[in-house]
Amino acid sequence: xxxxxxxxxxxxxxxxxxxxxxxxxxxxxxxxxxxxxxxxxxxxxxxxxxxxxxxxxxxxxxxxxxxxxxxxxxxxxxxxxxxxxxxxxxxxxxxxxxxxxxxxxxxxxxxxxxxxxxxxxxxxxxxxxxxxxxxxxxxxxxxxxxxxxxxxxxxxxxxxxxxxxxxxxxxxxxxxxxxxxxxxxxxxxxxxxxxxxxxxxxxxxxxxxxxxxxx
Amino acid sequence: xxxxxxxxxxxxxxxxxxxxxxxxxxxxxxxxxxxxxxxxxxxxxxxxxxxxxxxxxxxxxxxxxxxxxxxxxxxxxxxxxxxxxxxxxxxxxxxxxxxxxxxxxxxxxxxxxxxxxxxxxxxxxxxxxxxxxxxxxxxxxxxxxxxxxxxxxxxxxxxxxxxxxxxxxxxxxxxxxxxxxxxxxxxxxxxxxxxxxxxxxxxxxxxxxxxxxxx
Numbered sequence: 001x002x003x004x005x006x007x008x009x010x011x012x013x014x015x016x017x018x019x020x021x022x023x024x025x026x027x028x029x030x031x032x033x034x035x036x037x038x039x040x041x042x043x044x045x046x047x048x049x050x051x052x053x054x055x056x057x058x059x060x061x062x063x064x065x066x067x068x069x070x071x072x073x074x075x076x077x078x079x080x081x082x083x084x085x086x087x088x089x090x091x092x093x094x095x096x097x098x099x100x101x102x103x104x105x106x107x108x109x110x111x112x113x114x115x116x117x118x119x120x121x122x123x124x125x126x127x128x129x130x131x132x133x134x135x136x137x138x139x140x141x142x143x144x145x146x147x148x149x150x151x152x153x154x155x156x157x158x159x160x161x162x163x164x165x166x167x168x169x170x171x172x173x174x175x176x177x178x179x180x181x182x183x184x185x186x187x188x189x190x191x192x193x194x195x196x197x198x199x200x201x202x203x204x205x206x207x208x209x210x211x212x213x214x215x
Numbered sequence: 216x217x218x219x220x221x222x223x224x225x226x227x228x229x230x231x232x233x234x235x236x237x238x239x240x241x242x243x244x245x246x247x248x249x250x251x252x253x254x255x256x257x258x259x260x261x262x263x264x265x266x267x268x269x270x271x272x273x274x275x276x277x278x279x280x281x282x283x284x285x286x287x288x289x290x291x292x293x294x295x296x297x298x299x300x301x302x303x304x305x306x307x308x309x310x311x312x313x314x315x316x317x318x319x320x321x322x323x324x325x326x327x328x329x330x331x332x333x334x335x336x337x338x339x340x341x342x343x344x345x346x347x348x349x350x351x352x353x354x355x356x357x358x359x360x361x362x363x364x365x366x367x368x369x370x371x372x373x374x375x376x377x378x379x380x381x382x383x384x385x386x387x388x389x390x391x392x393x394x395x396x397x398x399x400x401x402x403x404x405x406x407x408x409x410x411x412x413x414x415x416x417x418x419x420x421x422x423x424x425x426x427x428x429x430x
Contacts, residue, residue: 003366037362049366052358062331062354064368116277139277143267147252151218151264153279 002046002199005059005068010162011183012050014090015069018185019048022205057082057186066191066199067206072181073160077121082186086207091183093162095124096174100149108132108176111156118148119158128158128178146170217261217414220274220283225377226398227265229305230284233400234263237420272297272401281406281414282421287396288375292336297401301422306398308377310339311389315364323347323391326371333363334373343373343393361385 006015006029016026025042028034029050037050049065056070057080069088073095097117099105109132111117118139119125129136139154146166148154160181161167161174185206192199221230221244231241240257243249244265252265264280271285272295284303288310312332314320324347326332333354334340344351354369361381363369375396376382376389400421407414 037359038365049362050359051362052356054357055359058354058356059366059368062368064366139273141267141273142269144252144265144270147264147266150253151274151279153274153277 002067002202003049003059003065004046005049005051005056005065005070007053007056007068007070007074008050009053011053011069011071011091014088014183018069018088018206018209019202021209022202024048024202054078060186060188063188063191066188067202068186069183070186072179072184073121073124075184075186076179076181077123079123081189083189083192084184085187085203086185088183088185088206088209092180093160094174094180095121095158095178096161097128097156097158097176097178098146098149098161098167098172098174099156101171101173103149103155105156105175108156109134110175111136115155116153117156117158118145118154120145121158121160124178125158146172217282217417218264218274218280219261220264220266220271220280220285222268222271222283222285222289223265224268226268226284226286226306229303229398233284233303233421233424234417236424237417239263239417269293275401275403278403278406281403282417283401284398285401287394287399288336288339290399290401291394291396292338294338296404298404298407299399300402300418301400303398303400303421303424307395308375309389309395310336310373310393311376312343312371312373312391312393313361313364313376313382313387313389314371316386316388318364318370320371320390323371324349325390326351330371331369332371332373333360333369335360336373336375339393340373361387 016030019026024046026048029039029048040047053074056068057078059065060068060082061080097108113135116137116139117125118141122138122140125138145157145159148157231245234241239261241263244254244263255262268289271283272293274280275283275297276295312323328350331352331354332340333356337353337355340353360372360374363372
């Protein structure tokens with residue numbers, strides 16, 4: 001049986017829609033009353049695991065799920081050994097450096113050396129500031145990163161920005177983007193190589209919408 | 216102004232009650248309509264930061280909060296440089312090894328060497344299995360760890376157990392405890408040393424209930 005890992009939250013609805021194109025109907029997972037973390041497709045050929053964003057590449061890397069849909073931000077931060085199969089182009093957001101609006105900083109290189117930067121994505125942030133040759137002290141937080149500049153624990157933050165509302169509500173402004181992130185289809189490399197046909201067919205169908213768009 | 220870091224979730228109500236004993240009323244944070252992550256005490260002498268469990272010791276270690284209340288499990292997992300001031304004896308739960316009920320394992324040492332163990336608390340788990348001289352492969356998950364044995368990604372899990380209902384609902388049973396966890400009052404070491412009186416008074420008051428109980 002094919003198992004797919006789906007991320008809870010903002011990507012879920014579109015992820016379910018993509019697998020529906022491939023003939024796998026997991027829409028019961030979207031039912032507000034659903035409390036199950038593992039659901040069968042209506043055809044009974046596949047199951048979906050409903051897990052946290054960061055756990056999608058873990059389940060796929062260990063082969064407990066052959067396919068998964070997860071944001072590029074998570075793939076970049078955690079670097080698990082999974083095959084990147086397609087950019088599904090939904091769930092768009094950007095990883096950005098943000099500071100207090102009153103700070104006067106206009107770009108990341110304006111930040112003072114050795115200042116503190118808070119983030120949930122400290123690997124992405126380290127790579128970015130290393131490339132800038134700007135030494136900063138990274139403070140790893142697990143949530144509400146926008147509190148960082150307000151409390152004084154950090155002068156800047158690196159965080160995902162979708163609409164920008166959270167930044168505005170907290171008097172913050174983004175000054176530079178690290179990268180743009182969208183939902184990606186990932187797969188377990190060995191399962192893809194050993195596949196007798198079904199898996200590749202599903203991958204092709206999930207990707208088909210992008211192919212139509214790009215034609 | 217004194218800043219205290221409070222953990223969102225199960226410990227919040229009792230944490231607010233403890234600071235109320237010390238004359239700092241943060242009850243507005245409990246209002247279901249409250250969306251602010253930073254609230255002033257009604258007397259205006261102090262403010263509370265509402266952050267994730269794992270971020271409480273970070274804010275206290277950096278001195279952005281002089282005091283905080285957080286579970287012992289978090290302190291043990293993350294090992295931040297904060298002063299442990301009191302065991303507040305609420306929010307009790309245990310860190311336990313759990314397996315499928317059908318597995319037949321009765322204690323942790325029954326697990327096969329090199330089996331996989333999933334946990335959010337991989338540092339605690341590593342220390343425990345190292346002390347047992349049992350080599351295991353730890354799989355770090357960020358949520359829904361109880362899915363581990365069901366999906367086959369892990370034979371056992373190490374997780375916090377309060378009522379045991381989540382385990383039962385998933386056909387799991389705990390076979391050994393790593394430690395018991397309760398809420399702890401922690402402080403920023405330098406702030407405590409430089410304190411001119413107020414901070415120690417608050418610490419004494421927050422602890423007073425335990426002193427009365429233990430008399």
